[in-house]
Every structure is written in structure tokens, then in C-alpha cells.
Amino acid sequence: MEHRNPFPAVDIIVEMIDRPQRPIVLIERxxxxxxxxIPGGFxxxxxxxxxxxxxxxxxxxxLEIELIDLLQVYSDPARDQRQHTISxxxxxxxxxxxxxxxxxKDAKIINIWEIPKNLCFDHDRILHDYLQYRNYGIRPRL
Known part of the structure; x- marks a missing residue:
């Protein structure tokens, strides 16, 4: 049997601190x-x-970013249909x-109440977890 490992990646929730309400940046793939x-890659x-x-x-x-916090590590083998990634x-x-x-293809500043429905990968779950943390201080469950 061939030995295989997941592919490590990062995703970044970028808050625009020079705008009211601290909107985030999303990319169109x-x-x-x-x-x-969410911006990110391998x-x-x-x-x-x-x-x-x-x-x-x-x-x-x-954009140059300042890292503020590590939200969570996401490793569900089904999170990326191309291969098993850990983000x-x-x-x-x-x-x-x-x-x-x-x-x-495009980059947009999006208010949190305008997040589109057609998010790739598990980014809807990630943004849900982020909003729970941002609004209520509740960290994602392991």
C-alpha cells in the first residue's frame, strides 16, 4: 500500500481595519x-x-497582513474535494x-452580512466559526 499524507495549507480571514464594521476579504477562485x-493556499x-x-x-x-490569532485547524478529509488537506x-x-x-479571479471586501452562499471547500463552516468567535468569544469545538 502506498503511503500518503494530507497536504498542509493555510486560510486567512482578513479583517479590513480601515473600514467601518471590519469587513473581510473574499476571493473568487x-x-x-x-x-x-477565504484567501489561502498550500x-x-x-x-x-x-x-x-x-x-x-x-x-x-x-495586501500585507498582520496575523492576530489562529482560529482553528480544519482537517476533515472531505473539506477539499481535490485531495485531503489540513488547513x-x-x-x-x-x-x-x-x-x-x-x-x-476577483477580490472583494465583504460585510459579514453579505457573505455569498457559494463558498468553496468548508469555508462556510470556517466563517460560521469565525463569526461565533468574533461576536461572542466562542472558540470552535474540536
Whole structure:
């Protein structure tokens, strides 16, 4: 039997602290699976997760971010239909105007009450957990 490991990734919930209500940034994916997603991507070999988050934010939305907290690690084998991924999800802050880059077709600043329904992967669950934490201080359950 071939030995296989999950692929490590990061996702970043980017709060725009220079806007009222602290909206977040979502990207519209240019590649499959299509739809809206939290910025993020796969770790490079030898790269710490925190650096992956900063690199992916710059590549996908063109913003320098400040990491604030680690929301949770998401590892359900079904979270990504392409392969088994493990994502470390960070909460970060940024200022400025996001610009779509890398595999992002579009980047938008979204108020939390305007989050689209067609989110990719398990990002609806992640954003639900984030809102519970942001609004009520309730951390996601393990």
C-alpha cells in the first residue's frame, strides 16, 4: 500500500481595519473549484505556516497582513474535494484595497452580512466559526 499524507495549507480571514464594521476579504477562485473563498493556499516545503499566510495574502489579494490569532485547524478529509488537506486558519488584519492576483479571479471586501452562499471547500463552516468567535468569544469545538 502506498503511503500518503494530507497536504498542509493555510486560510486567512482578513479583517479590513480601515473600514467601518471590519469587513473581510473574499476571493473568487480562478481555478476549480469555482466560487468564493477565504484567501489561502498550500505551504511550501520548509515554510512556516505563518509565512505561508503572509505570502498567500500578498499573492492572492496584494495586501500585507498582520496575523492576530489562529482560529482553528480544519482537517476533515472531505473539506477539499481535490485531495485531503489540513488547513490552519488565521485571523489577520490589513488596510488598503485588495487586488486579485495569483489564482484569484476577483477580490472583494465583504460585510459579514453579505457573505455569498457559494463558498468553496468548508469555508462556510470556517466563517460560521469565525463569526461565533468574533461576536461572542466562542472558540470552535474540536
Amino acid at each position: 480562478h481555478n476549480l473549484p469555482y466560487g468564493w473563498a 505551504m511550501d516545503y520548509g515554510e512556516p505556516a505563518e509565512e505561508t499566510a503572509r505570502r498567500e495574502a500578498m499573492e492572492e489579494i496584494g 490552519m486558519v488565521y485571523i489577520a488584519t490589513a488596510t488598503g484595497e485588495p487586488q486579485a492576483g495569483d489564482d484569484a
